Amino acid sequence: MDGATEHATRRSRARPAFWPALWIPLVVTLAGWGASLLLAGTVAQQLTELSRENYRASHRALVANLAARVQSEPGSALPAGVSGTLSENLPPGIELRVDSLARHTKRALVIAGRAEQPLLSEALRTELRLPERHWMITTTPTAGQIHQPAGRMYWRILIAGTGLSLLAGGLALWLCRKLGLTRHQHRRQQQALAQGNQQLEHLQIEKAALRQALNDSETRSRDLMRLCGALIAELDERQTISFISAETAQMLGYAPADLLNWPFETLVTEADRNRFRELLSTARQEPAIARADLALHHKTEGTEVPVTIRVLALKTPLPGIAGFRLSAIRRSTPD
Secondary structure, X not given: OOHHHHHHHHHHHHOOOOOOOOHHHHHHHHHHHHHHHHHHHHHHHXXXXXXXXXXXXXXXXXXXXXXXXXXXXXXXXXXOOHHHHHHHHOOOOEEEEEEEOOOOOOEEEXXXXXXXXXXXXXXXXXXXXXXXXXXXXXXXXXXXXXXXXHHHHHHHHHHHHHHHHHHHHHHHHHHHHHHHXXXXXXXXXXHHHHHHHHHHHHHHHHHHHHHHHXXXXXXXXXXXXXXXXXXXXXXXXXXXXXXEOOHHHHHHOOOHHHHOOOEHHHHEOHHHHHHHHHHHHHHHHOOOOEEEEEEEEOOOOOOEEEEEEEEEEEEOOOOOEEEEEEEEEEOOOOO
């Protein structure tokens, strides 16, 4: 890993990881709470108006009932039994007052019901004119009669809407957390992928360097073998040729491919084969290079090539011989 990548990795580790899109849960919660507040206010206002309408209907019904009861009764006084009937049929939360508007006799004929918190601003008055009767009928509602249903509904809607808003905000927050974890995992995978790609590039560079070094080594070995003018061969443990240098074509007249998997002993003349076997035996027993002067067969029948052979045994870590390496240098013969 180079310096820039390491610096970026350290900076990403040191930077605090916040969940993405945290504004979404906040907007969802505030929007839901605002909508709940608006809905609660609208419903409360409608319920208040409905309560006023119910109160007005009750007032008109009381006036009509009272007018029907006293219309057939003569006199200016309130008929007997009407007061009790009004108290029994009076809706809860409404106070009823009947006043006489006759000249010099203005007084309350009946007061029914009781308003603990009367809303004087919502009181309704109706003047009733009948033969021998001139009355003012006044009804006064209580605060609970007009505003209590709307207030209860207002808080119910607001609490339910706030709960749903918090639930939606919590769900959005959970989704933000999942998104944050996914992004964090994706970022870690990208970092791991970048590191893997960088390591792969390093390995490819090292592989290319090793391949170049191997090619250089092979080229150097071939050049050295050509410069030394010797025949180089490798034999396995059965003395079969597994490699032989190109000098065999010049020295013995054979192409290297023609001699692969041949026993090297077949190239040694019949007279020197025992000496060649003794040379291999000596190489097995001694770590030093064994040397012997022998004659090899040339491809041209009847032609022998005098050479000096040097042999080195290839030993394995376990007792045994993995093969041999040998070189053959042409010997000059006396005229």
